[in-house]
Amino acid sequence: MNVIDVHDLTKSFNGKTVVDHVSMAVGRGEISGFLGPNGSGKTTTIRVMCGLLKPDTGHGTVLGHDLLTEGLRIKREVGYMTQRFSFYEDLSIEENLAFVARLYELEPVGQAVRDTLEDLGLYSRRRQLAGTLSGGWKQRLALAACLMHKPSLLLLDEPTAGVDPNARREFWDEIHARAADGLTVLVSTHYMDEAERCHRIHYISYGKLIASGTVDEVVDNAGLFTLLVTGGDLAEAQKRLRRIEGVDQVAPFGVTLHVVGTDHDKLEAAVRQVSSETGSQWTKGETSLEDVFIQFMANARDNMA
C-alpha cells in the first residue's frame, strides 16, 4: 500500500484555487521530489497532506489514515518540516528537542534528546540558542526535531533553502540513509541537483500536477529536443535563434548554447541555418531536467495569458 495515496485534492483561499485536483501516490521507502515555481501550491499541498489544512474536495489516505477524518492521527505520525524555521529561537537546541520529546510523550525525555543530539551531530552545540544558529544548523535542528518521534513519513518543505552546498550534501545523505531503512520522504525543492537525487519527482504549476515519474520518465515524456551550439559568434547566434519559430529556449552554459524545442525538424533547420551564419558548430545534446522545467514554466505562462 502506498504511504501517500491522495486523489483530486483541491484547496482554494478567498476564491483563488491554489491546489487544483492534485492526485499523488508515494510508495514506502521512496524519496519523492515535489517541484514547481514559487506560488505553485507546493506548500499548500504538503500542509493538506499532513493535516494542517482541510482540503475543499478530494480524498485519500496518508499512512493508511483517512485524510478527511483522521487529520489528528496523521499529524501525530508524520514528521513535518516547515519552510520557515519554526522552532523557538529563544530556546537552546536541547530545550527545543526536549519540548518536542515531551509533546510526543517520548520516554525517557533525556534519553530521547541525547540520542537525537548524537544521531544528528548536534551534541556539541546543544546549549546554543536556536536563534544564534546559522542556516545549516537550524535546518539540522529542524530535521532532528521532526525525526525525533520516529515518523514513517517525512514531509519536507524546501528544507535546503539558504543552506550551503556542503550542508545540503550532508542533508541528502542523511535522507537517503533513512529512506534505505524504510522512511518515506516527500521533499519540495527548487534545486535541480536535488530533484535528480529523488527516486521520483512531481511537477506542479499553478496548482495543477503536470508531470510525475522518475527523472528519466519526466524528461522523456516532455518530448523536447536539445541541440548544442559551440564556437563562432555565440552571442549573435543566441540573438538570432531567439527570433526563429520552433526554438523554445536558448540558454548559454559557459561556451555552449543549449537550444531546445519540441519540433525536431524545425529546430534542426533553425540551428543549421544560424550556425552557418555565425560560424558555429552544432551537435545533438541531452535534454536536461532543467530544460524540461523551464519549458513547463513557459507553457504554464502561455496557458494563463
Added chain:
Amino acid sequence: MNTLFSLRRLHAIILKELIQMRRDRVTFVMMLGVPLVQLILFGYAINLDPKGLPAALVTASQDQYTRAMVSALENTGYYRFDYLVDSAEKGDRLLENGTVSFVVTIPGDFARRVIRGDHPQILIEADATDPSVASGAISTLSTVAAQALLREQSAEVQSAREKARELEVVVHRLYNPEGITQYNIVPGLLGVILQLTMVMMTSMALTRETERGTMENLLAMPASPLEIMLGKVIPYLMVGAVQVLVVLGAARFLFGVPFVGSMPLLLGGIAIFVMSLVLLGYTFSTLARSQMQAMQLTFFFFLPSLMLSGFMFPFRGMPDWAQMLGEIFPLTHFLRVIRAVMLKGTDFVTISNEIGALFLFVLIYAGLALLRFRRTLD
C-alpha cells in the same frame, strides 16, 4: 492515545513558556517591577479627599471674629491661607489662574453684624472645575462657621431650650472612619495592576507564536487546544501570584491597609479573578492576528473597565445603563470582593454573588477561547 488532554504535554508547554519568560529579561522585570512602582506611585499620589488646599483671604478687618473664622477654617485641614489680599479683584485673579482653590471673603462689617445679630455673611468662592476638590472643603463649612461664632460669643447666650431643639445628625463612617483614601485605592490598585499585566501578557500568547512562525509547527505537533491554552495561561497565573504577594505585602506594611476579613477567602477571590484575566487575554490572542492587534484589544478593554468598574468613580453614582455595562467587567466584581473582604470582613455567603460572577467569566472566556482556537491553518 489520548488526544484531548495529557498532563505530560501540558507540562511540556508550561516548561517551554517558563524558559521563554526567563530569557525575556526585560518583560520579566517589568512583570514584577511595574506593579510595585505603580502601587507606590498611585498609592501615595491619589487622594480623593484633598486637604491643605491653597486659599486666599480677602479682608479689610483684623477683629477677633474674623480671626476666629479664619483659624476655624484652617483647623478643618482643608484650607491653607497662602494669600492675604485687600481687594476682591486680586482674589478673583488668583482663583482664575489656578494659584488658589478658594477665595474667602470676610466683609469689613462682619464683626459689627455678628454683634448686632444682623445676618453676618462670609463669601467662599471655590474653583469647582474639579468638583471633587471643592466638595470636601465646602461640606464642612456651615457647621464650622456656626461653631466658630458660637465659641466666640460665649455659649451662654443661647438658652438651654434652644439647644435642645437643635436637630443632631449622627454620622458613622463605617469601615474607614478616617476616610483614608489609600484604604480604598490600594486594594483597587491590586485589581487594576493585575488586569493590565495579566491581560496584556496573555493576549500575546498565540499571536507571538503566529508572528514568529512557530504556530505552524505547534499545530503540526500533538498538542491539543486545551493543553495549549492551559500551558500558556498557567505560567502567567504564577506571575500573577507573585504580583499579588507584592501588592498585598505593600498594602499591609507600606500603607497600613487593614486586613479585617478572611485571608483564604481573599486569596480565593483573587485566584478566580486572575484566572478570568489570563483567560480573557488568551481569548484576545485567539482573536488578534498580530501582537499589535492584541495590544489594541487589551487597551480597548482596559480603559472602560477602569472607568466603569468603580475604581476611579463611585459605581453607584453612574447612570443605570453605565452600571449595567460595568457589570460585564471582572474588575467591577473583584473590587467589590476585595474591598468587602479586606475592609469590611465580609464572609463568603455575602459576596458569593460576586465570586460567582467572576467564576462565570472564567467559564465564558475559556469556552470562547477554545471555540475560537483553530486547529488547522485554514
